[in-house]
Amino acid sequence: MNFYYLQSAAAVAVTFGLVIFLHEFGHFLMCRRLGVRVEKFAFGMGPELFGMTKGETRYSVCALPLGGFVKPAGEDLETCTGKPDEYFGQAWYRRLAIVFSGPAMNYLLAFTLFTGVVYWKGLPQYGEEPVIGNMMTGFPAERAGLKIGDRVTAFNGAPITTWKQLSDSIHAVPGREATLRYRRDGVEASLTLTTKADDASGFGVIGIMPESVFTPVGPLTAVEEGAAQCWHLTAFTVTTILSKIHHGQRPDLAGPVGIVQMVSRAAHAGWEDLIFLIGLISVAIGFFNFLPVPLLDGGHAAMYLWEGVSRRKLTVQWMNRANSVGIVFLALLLVFATYSDVLRLRGERSIRKVRSSAEVSP
Numbered sequence: 001m002n003f004y005y006l007q008s009a010a011a012v013a014v015t016f017g018l019v020i021f022l023h024e025f026g027h028f029l030m031c032r033r034l035g036v037r038v039e040k041f042a043f044g045m046g047p048e049l050f051g052m053t054k055g056e057t058r059y060s061v062c063a064l065p066l067g068g069f070v071k072p073a074g075e076d077l078e079t080c081t082g083k084p085d086e087y088f089g090q091a092w093y094r095r096l097a098i099v100f101s102g103p104a105m106n107y108l109l110a111f112t113l114f115t116g117v118v119y120w121k122g123l124p125q126y127g128e129e130p131v132i133g134n135m136m137t138g139f140p141a142e143r144a145g146l147k148i149g150d151r152v153t154a155f156n157g158a159p160i161t162t163w164k165q166l167s168d169s170i171h172a173v174p175g176r177e178a179t180l181r182y183r184r185d186g187v188e189a190s191l192t193l194t195t196k197a198d199d200a201s202g203f204g205v206i207g208i209m210p211e212s213v214f215t216p217v218g219p220l221t222a223v224e225e226g227a228a229q230c231w232h233l234t235a236f237t238v239t240t241i242l243s244k245i246h247h248g249q250r251p252d253l254a255g256p257v258g259i260v261q262m263v264s265r266a267a268h269a270g271w272e273d274l275i276f277l278i279g280l281i282s283v284a285i286g287f288f289n290f291l292p293v294p295l296l297d298g299g300h301a302a303m304y305l306w307e308g309v310s311r312r313k314l315t316v317q318w319m320n321r322a323n324s325v326g327i328v329f330l331a332l333l334l335v336f337a338t339y340s341d342v343l344r345l346r347g348e349r350s351i352r353k354v355r356s357s358a359e360v361s362p
Helices: 001-033 092-119 139-142 163-171 219-247 256-269 273-289 297-310 316-360
Strands: 039-054 058-072 123-126 134-135 151-155 179-185 187-194 209-212 211-217
Touching: 001 058, 001 092, 001 273, 058 123, 092 123, 092 219, 092 297, 134 139, 134 187, 139 187, 151 163, 209 219, 211 297, 219 256, 219 273, 256 273, 297 316
Parallel strands: none
Antiparallel strands: 039 058, 123 211, 134 209, 151 179, 179 187
């Protein structure tokens, strides 16, 4: 049991450490490329454990291995002297390159991970067996207690022998109660859940995916698939957000608790699942940082673009107001995502209590 939690904690540290650190590393590389002096570049957060000073830069390893940060000279407009080696001493388009290099590095990381998995493991294709290969957090299957590796043997009393039979049966009953019989570790059991109507298609869904069957491919195909995954994930995110806005629906957001759950589950499902999830999170962080939200890279980019178009220098007062709006927005977003996590966890606990009561009842 201790090893289980240790493995989960290590997976979380690697995921957040790698994704956030490489984001900051992108900013660092562009600063160095454009001649901006970097005062500090750190792996991790919190107090410094050890480090070294090389040139004018302090390189540090900090106590919490959950990311990193880069501190360029003159990044505060109020204290910037305008020297050419300072951040705000750069022209607006050079600062634009620096802020975009962070999310660009996230996409590069995702592309590399996707390509590597496809090359070493093979091109994933859905298997035909009715075996759960992956699950979506917060969906009916997870809340009802199904697990990765479960084999579904019947749906609403009808025998199930293929994944197509299972998916067709689920699609046919959107928003309705259904009974599943499944086999886990040689033991058969059944449960009842209520399917969810998919926003786009109207089909019933419960948040499960089949096992993957991997077909060996060459390096060029792996590169093409890595790029395609980045594109499709970004396009899916955009269309989903626009669909939610158009239909006036609440977005499905996972906060820190939900992300930790997904990483922990992927760590125990297999190395390829964890690597793919790291790539997916990296794409999400890269995309999120391209959005014109104050305090994020996209928000800074929007201000620099305005500076270039209007040919008016940014002021401390203007930036402070924008940052204040960004702080409020991000705080509300964090509260909403965490609230969604709490609701999902409470729902899962309620279902577990109901199932436990049913098992001990005469």
